[in-house]
Amino acid sequence: MLETDDPIIEMHHLSLVYPNGVRALQDIDLVVGKGEFLFLVGHTGSGKSSLMKLIYREHDPTTGAVFVDGQEITDMKRSQIPLLRRRIGVIFQDFRLLSHKTAFENVAYALEVTGASRADIPRKVTKALTLVNMREKAGRLPGELSGGEQQRVAIARALINDPLILLADEPTGNLDPDSSWDIMQILSKVNARGTTVLVATHNQQMVDVMQKRVLVMDRGVMLHDLQRGQYVPAASSRPALVLEGV
Amino acid sequence: MSHPPRPEKSPGRTPEPPEASPKTGQERIPRRRRGPSGGYYLECFLREVLINIRRNPLMSVASISTVMVLTLILGFFVVLVANLDSLSRELAGEMQVKAYMSADFQREEAGAFHASLMKIEHVEGTHFVSKDTAFKRLRERLGSRITLDDLSHNPLPDAFEIRVDHPKALDVVAEKVARLPGVGSVDYGRDVARKLMALNQVVRVVGMVILGLLFASTLLIVSNTIRLTVFARRKEIDIMQLVGAADWFIRWPFILEGVAQGLVGAAMAATVVDVAYRLVVPQLHKTVPFLPILAPGEVLPFLNLGLVSLGCAVGALGSLISVNRHLKA
Incomplete structure (x- = not known):
């Protein structure tokens, strides 16, 4: 299952200390194979988001190195970062769509900023919106869409540049169970097309049903790395399961 | 956030594991680098x-x-x-000293005066401007805006315009000219310019x-x-x-x-x-x-x-x- 001979993400002895002294990550070693689907579980503040931010170079690690598709990104020049990000799609709990642009325009925007050929934009955007079943609502503004629909638009935007990796930081955190399953279906579909998908989540049921590789984090440390794993609550005094919608 | 009705889904649907494991071999569209025109960006x-x-x-x-x-x-x-x-x-461009002669200066003395001026170092040449010529020049410069017809006599003195070879010599030449007999006053634009x-x-x-x-x-x-x-x-x-x-x-x-x-x-x-x-x-x-x-x-x-x-x-x-x-x- 684990295609470590063809890794897409590699982290070696990675640690991250924020300027305020908070130790977000400690000595993380991780290898993710091309085309894998992984869950990243752990409490709020366990370092899931920080880990993801290192992959798309939102943060620089304090020590250690990160490789994406064989290229070390930690010593990458600032001008190279946009090129890296075009190969990584990211979605968030709060969707991060531009409220004054329609679904179509939001997705097209990600193409426009990369200087894509203008003639290709409508075709590519329609293709991405079709993939997430949002073609009919392409002309709606985010405010006119449900949470699940907004997240689907965000996924379409994340996929528009054909990324190697899709990072999903609590993608269902703001969604009802039905919509959450919709999003999971779509992420599976994306994964089936060959994109590596990394999902940070609190949703125990989802993790248990999906039977994918599970990385368990607690206070910046990687506790477990389970193939076809279940949601393992971290040995911590805090509640293991954060209920959705709470 | 509004959730519009979604008839295609049953409300209490049991979660099923979504479709199968990842395939290898990515379906990737080769990125074409057909750069858009500057006009497109500008727009x-x-x-x-x-x-x-x-x-x-x-x-x-x-x-x-x-x-x-x-x-x-x-x-x-x-x-x-x-x-x-x-x-x-x-x-400053007027590189010349003007020597205004005193009222008792006679026009016949002009030749002799010219000769004594030419003996001064740095002097390149002189030009005699009679009081009449000066008056005429003034009249031209003022044009019709101010009339000089009311004057009973010409108040301007006879003058010599003395060209010097270098602006820096203006001071020395002016000083020497002022000491010559018959000279009323000496003027050179340099002072005003300065x-x-x-x-x-x-x-x-x-x-x-x-x-x-x-x-x-x-x-x-x-x-x-x-x-x-x-x-x-x-x-x-x-x-x-x-x-x-x-x-x-x-x-x-x-x-x-x-x-x-x-x-x-x-x-x-x-x-x-x-x-x-x-x-x-x-x-x-x-x-x-x-x-x-x-x-x-x-x-x-x-x-x-x-x-x-x-x-x-x-x-x-x-x-x-x-x-x-x-x-x-």
Whole structure:
């Protein structure tokens, strides 16, 4: 299952200390194979988001190195970062769509900023919106869409540049169970097309049903790395399961 | 957030594991690098600029008016300095000493006097200007504006215009000429020119200091205005960075916005200076006819161009400062 001979993400002895002294990550070693689907579980503040931010170079690690598709990104020049990000799609709990642009325009925007050929934009955007079943609502503004629909638009935007990796930081955190399953279906579909998908989540049921590789984090440390794993609550005094919608 | 009815789904659906494991071999569309034209980018950017100005008209007004004040003051200042410059150059350019003869000087002595002048070192030549010729010249210069017909006699003295070989010799030659018998007084433009140059220097230094302060404050105001725009659009900028927009792509709309504000402010100032100068010059010519004032055509085209360029530059620089501050943060 684990295609470590063809890794897409590699982290070696990675640690991250924020300027305020908070130790977000400690000595993380991780290898993710091309085309894998992984869950990243752990409490709020366990370092899931920080880990993801290192992959798309939102943060620089304090020590250690990160490789994406064989290229070390930690010593990458600032001008190279946009090129890296075009190969990584990211979605968030709060969707991060531009409220004054329609679904179509939001997705097209990600193409426009990369200087894509203008003639290709409508075709590519329609293709991405079709993939997430949002073609009919392409002309709606985010405010006119449900949470699940907004997240689907965000996924379409994340996929528009054909990324190697899709990072999903609590993608269902703001969604009802039905919509959450919709999003999971779509992420599976994306994964089936060959994109590596990394999902940070609190949703125990989802993790248990999906039977994918599970990385368990607690206070910046990687506790477990389970193939076809279940949601393992971290040995911590805090509640293991954060209920959705709470 | 509203959740519209979604009939295709049963409400209590049991979760099923979504479709199977990943396939290897990615379906990847090769990225074509058919670069879009500059016009395409420009259109994108201009659209953003217009949206911003419409969203934040008051901030634009603040920027525009500060740029206008800066360029307006600069405009008037440049006009003043240019005229002082040309005046002092004109005066300094007359490399000659004028010897005004005393009233008892007889025209027959002119030849002998010329000979004694030529013996002085640095003197290249002399030219005798009789009191009549001088009177005629004055009449020509004043034209019809002031009439000299009421004078009962010609008050001007006979004079010698003495050319010297070097401006630095003016002092020495003037001094020697003054000591010659029959000379009433000696005058050379250099003296006036020197005073004028000194005045010009003061005006320049004071003006530069004022302009420097104005420039700094304009830059500050423009960059703060743009900073507010940047702040209002930080979510958008974050998303742009997230989806892989290059820094220059993020920067351009803001820079264009700054340039647009600078351009409008400077154009208004240039118009004011232009109109004012064209109105004032004929009036000054009437009041002080012998003052060599630069014609509007000699100053204004360069000045207008300069002011507008400066306005654009201030706008661009102000924007660049605030956007860079945000991008580097």
